[in-house]
Amino acid sequence: MKKALIFGVTGQDGAYLARFLIKRRYEVHGIKRRSSSYNTSRVDSIYEDPYKKNRRLILHYGDLTDTSNIQNLISDILPDEIYNLGAQSHVKVSFETPEYTANCDALGPLRILEAIRNVRKKKNIKFYQASTSEMFGNTPAPQSEKSILSPESPYGTAKVYAYHITKNYRDAYKIFACNGILFNHESPLRGETFVSKKITMAVAKIKLGKQKLMYLGNLDAKRDWGHAKDYVEGMYKILQQKKPDDFVLATGKSFTVRKFVEDAFKCIDVQIIWKGKSLNEIGIDKKTKEVLVKIDKRLFRPNEVNFLKGNYMKAKKILKWTPKINYTKLVKEMVASDLENLS
Ligand code: NAP
Ligand code: G4F
Numbered sequence: 024m025k026k027a028l029i030f031g032v033t034g035q036d037g038a039y040l041a042r043f044l045i046k047r048r049y050e051v052h053g054i055k056r057r058s059s060s061y062n063t064s065r066v067d068s069i070y071e072d073p074y075k076k077n078r079r080l081i082l083h084y085g086d087l088t089d090t091s092n093i094q095n096l097i098s099d100i101l102p103d104e105i106y107n108l109g110a111q112s113h114v115k116v117s118f119e120t121p122e123y124t125a126n127c128d129a130l131g132p133l134r135i136l137e138a139i140r141n142v143r144k145k146k147n148i149k150f151y152q153a154s155t156s157e158m159f160g161n162t163p164a165p166q167s168e169k170s171i172l173s174p175e176s177p178y179g180t181a182k183v184y185a186y187h188i189t190k191n192y193r194d195a196y197k198i199f200a201c202n203g204i205l206f207n208h209e210s211p212l213r214g215e216t217f218v219s220k221k222i223t224m225a226v227a228k229i230k231l232g233k234q235k236l237m238y239l240g241n242l243d244a245k246r247d248w249g250h251a252k253d254y255v256e257g258m259y260k261i262l263q264q265k266k267p268d269d270f271v272l273a274t275g276k277s278f279t280v281r282k283f284v285e286d287a288f289k290c291i292d293v294q295i296i297w298k299g300k301s302l303n304e305i306g307i308d309k310k311t312k313e314v315l316v317k318i319d320k321r322l323f324r325p326n327e328v329n330f331l332k333g334n335y336m337k338a339k340k341i342l343k344w345t346p347k348i349n350y351t352k353l354v355k356e357m358v359a360s361d362l363e364n365l366s
Pocket of ligand 1: 085113207
């Protein structure tokens with residue numbers, strides 16, 4: 024039986040990856056952070072009693088900013104594969120907490136790689152690093168493994184460090200260390216402060232009479248939105264190759280935030296029409312004339328990544344990976360799930 028260790032198991036991707044690996048008969052170890060309130064809701068349905076024998080999911084306390092904790096966990100568990108999905112993953116928040124973001128997102132993966140290096144004589148552990156399309160910044164689309172990295176945020180900059188240190192350890196110490204350069208991926212489990220989930224939850228609440236309107240920032244940014252379920256399969260495939268390498272996972276299609284809003288409202292039979300410009304722009308229900316979307320300048324970022332669209336041809340050719348769930352299905356699934364949960 025293979026053992027996997029997931030940093031970030033309580034996050035969106037961690038929860039999908041844990042389920043995926045458990046189905047493939049892995050023993051999954053996950054790192055959760057100490058919190059004053061419960062933070063395991065995404066994995067509660069696969070949680071197992073600590074007194075049960077032959078558990079498939081085993082949770083440990085840990086933190087990417089704690090070197091000794093990471094060293095101890097890795098040398099005790101000695102997993103076959105480590106997936107580092109842990110991060111301060113919010114781009115706008117990274118402008119407010121740049122130092123913490125660097126500690127967690129840049130030095131965190133370095134700490135894991137050092138721990139892997141230290142146990143090399145006992146076990147060759149494979150390592151997956153959650154790299155991101157945010158590293159490309161405003162490099163022209165479509166972005167591929169060969170595109171220039173030019174991050175526009177403290178988050179993106181920290182992730183560029185993590186990307187390079189992963190490659191350095193692969194080259195210098197022959198560690199099986201890989202980067203998955205993933206474009207935006209969403210799901211019903213997406214964190215509530217990311218734009219997709221913020222929109223689908225607001226749409227559901229408006230439909231149920233629990234909210235009147237939503238505030239958004241830049242409506243014109245374009246993102247390549249896929250489904251997290253497809254992307255965790257890609258992560259797994261990256262670590263099953265003969266040679267360690269880096270891969271872009273994306274859908275190759277890109278839509279504006281504005282279109283996401285329109286399509287989410289379509290799911291509840293509301294057609295949005297836009298009026299006004301810039302900070303005074305509003306989104307109106309065509310039928311009732313109610314204002315459902317307003318702009319709040321505080322939701323803009325100091326720097327914006329305008330256009331992300333990935334070229335995933337390398338993953339298609341080598342990993343035989345293609346995304347199965349398209350953008351339209353994704354939006355519908357997210358709205359339907361929020362309607363069900365909130366009603
Ligand atoms: P997420 O939902 O925000 O999950 C992040 C996970 O990291 C959570 O489990 C979180 O724990 C954990 N974490 C945060 N700070 C930590 C720390 N100091 N020590 C240990 N764990 C910590 O993110 P996601 O969407 O699943 O993304 C997974 C990874 O892929 C992240 O590294 C992200 O940067 C990267 N990525 C995401 C996307 C995307 O579109 N989703 C695209 C490209 C790359 P808590 O639950 O306690 O907060
Ligand atoms: O949903 P977002 O916050 O995602 P963003 O910034 O693209 O980052 C996500 O994808 C990255 C991959 O490219 C990951 F690495 C990262 O961890 C994260 O998962 O924002 C998407 C777009 C941005 O252009 C933002 O300016 O939506 C725009 N936006 C407009 N109004 C908003 C809002 N974003 C948020 N979060 N909230 C708003 O009200």
